[in-house]
Amino acid sequence: MRQTLPEAMAAFHPGLPLAVALSGGADSTALLLACAEQWPGQVRAIHIHHGLQAAADDFERHCVTLCARLNVPLVVRRVNARHAGGESPEDAARKARYEAFGAIPSEEWSDDAIENIAIAQHADDQVETILLALSRGGGLPGLAAMPARWQRGGLTYHRPLLGVPGPAIRAWLRAHGASWVEDPSNADEGFTRNRMRARVLPALEAAFPQFRATFARSASHAAEAQSLLEELAVRDLAALGQPPVIARLRALSGPRQANVLRHWLRRVHSTTPSAAQLAELLRQIAACTTRGHRLRLKVGAGYIVRSGEVIDWQREAPRIPER
Secondary structure (H helix, E strand, C coil): CCCCHHHHHHCCCCCCCEEEECCCCHHHHHHHHHHHHHCCCCEEEEEEECCCCCCHHHHHHHHHHHHHHHCCCEEEEECCCCCCCCCCHHHHHHHHHHHHHHHHHHHHCHHHCCCEEECCCCHHHHHHHHHHHHHCCCCHHHHCCCCCEEEECCEEEECCCCCCCHHHHHHHHHHCCCCCCCCHHHHCCCCHHHHHHHHHHHHHHHHCCCHHHHHHHHHHHHHHHHHHHHHHHHHHHHHHCCCCEHHHHHCCCHHHHHHHHHHHHHHHHCCCCCHHHHHHHHHHHHCCCCCCCCCEEEECCEEEEEECCEEEEECCCCCCCCC
8 A cells, every 4th residue: 555654654553762774864753753753752763884985974863863863862873884705785785784783772772671663664675675686597486485574583674665655755855944965976887776766667667656555565475375384384383303304305296395495594604595506405405315425505605415314514525535
């Protein structure tokens, strides 16, 4: 459903006190203003300084000034968000943010018992996430896009603006005479998201005016289906054992093998195989018909290996004995 910002805030009922992730851009500025107005004295702000561009200091100054005017306590954290080889800059920055989010409440606001953090991603961000997943051949987790509420590291995160279009947020800010800092990188169409925002979303708006609502409905269907797959994976992994017994794994259908292996690697070892790696893993498991059959496959930052009757994941490459 397409919402206005006031409608979204009326439906938002987080635990208080609430922390708002404040970048200094239009979306998070609007979210902080709306939250501070709705729950005076119950809102805190967190600004993560990534240090990745010259405008980062301007974002910090805006956040300091805004929070001082609103009388909202602000914590600023500088993080190392530079990406390692094989890691996207976006993933590195996201990881650094969540690590900082997880540490700040216990370090800075222990007396306030901050357990809820609001993030300002909106309807256009949701559409872009779905389109990116489609363009990369993503599965259900990608098509399910971003949840409105989830838990991580003992904190509950909220995205109350997922039903609000980006242009509506800026219109609300202008109507309130509020300012924000525009990220200069947003104009760089060398970034896929920026190309989508500049070219694809206007075309969708012209052809399918309700595309935000229909995309959100499809994402909801995908999220429900993914939830069912997660339930099945939990049951299958309990039956397979940890690490999984090969013979029990081979007794499952191919799709169930793939489902439980993805779940095991993600939940137990915090790694996700590519489609090609998973296909090769299934092929090698199918070939494990004798005790002497070896298995060794690179997945993420480690290797899947055979150890007797089970398969396991090792962070370092196993030593291959000389013949």
